[in-house]
Amino acid sequence: xxxxxxxxxxxxxxxxxxxxxxxxxxxxxxxxxxxxxxxxxxxxxxxxxxxxxxxxxxxxx
Numbered sequence: 018x019x020x021x022x023x024x025x026x027x028x029x030x031x032x033x034x035x036x037x038x039x040x041x042x043x044x045x046x047x048x049x050x051x052x053x054x055x056x057x058x059x060x061x062x063x064x065x066x067x068x069x070x071x072x073x074x075x076x077x078x
Contacts, residue, residue, distance in 0.1 A: 024063060 028038040037050055058068055 024041050026040040028040055030037055037053070039050070042048075042050075056063070056066065056068065058066060
């Protein structure tokens with residue numbers, strides 16, 4: 018099992034063929050990706066990460 022990829026980049030998404038191509042994954046080529054979690058800067062900050070503004074803040078209270 019693989020846990021905690023601090024930096025993983027999406028290269029391409031082929032919806033028709035269900036193929037997700039990524040960079041930075043420590044796995045053999047062709048390995049299935051079982052689950053994808055979003056990057057949320059407030060939870061796991063990575064310096065210089067580029068994200069939409071709405072991901073920088075928690076939900077309104």
